[in-house]
Amino acid sequence: MGWKLRQIAFAAAASVGAVLLTSCVTNVDxxxxxxxxxxxTGEADRASVDAGECTIGAAHVAPNDQIVILGDSGSAYASxxxxxxxxxxxxxxxGVCTYTAHFxxxxxxxxKYDIYVGNFVTQRFxxxxxxxxxxYRLHRSTSTDSNSGELSGGG
Incomplete structure (x- = not known):
């Protein structure tokens, strides 16, 4: 009977172990x-209502351009x-051009989160x-105020 009892104990332990492993695997963070x-948004040197495109300084922005949010850890990313x-x-x-992006x-x-839009200055939020x-304000300036996402300096 001792052999049978050991088999049952082993099977029970294996079942409990499998359940514990399964629960670990299914509870992925x-x-x-x-x-x-x-x-x-920004004040454009050239604005095209028909194309939905704007030029501010040497930088160009248009519909479907990518906007990227990057967290301070470097691995937090959304576009x-x-x-x-x-x-x-x-x-x-x-003209004045205004676009929206939904994440x-x-x-x-x-x-903090840095936002990138094309060749424009990175802004922090x-x-x-x-x-x-x-x-996010489109400007020609290259300096940022890291506390508010607003750009400092002339544009």
Missing amino acids: VPETFAAMVTV SALKVDSIDQNPDGT EAVPANQR TSDELKNGAT
Whole structure:
């Protein structure tokens, strides 16, 4: 009977071990994320209502251009495509261009997030700013104010 008891004990231990391993495998940590909307806007040297394109200095922005959010850890990444919100063209060809980008899953728990749009200056935002609708301002300037996402200096 001792042999039979050992077999049962071994089978029970193996079953418990398998259940524990299965529960470990199925409880994979899923990173927290949040949704964000970013408005991208700027005063253009050239604006085209028909094409939805704008030029500010030497930099160009258009619908479907990529906008990237990169967290301070370097591994937190999200991207989206710009969509035209409005192009207000003046008679001289200049204008104000506004685009929006929606992000479904921005990785959470980052202290700061850098936003990149084409050849424009990187701007920094907090998660609260992104959750509440951050505004990325298109400028020719190359200096940033790392506290607010706003650019300092002339544009």
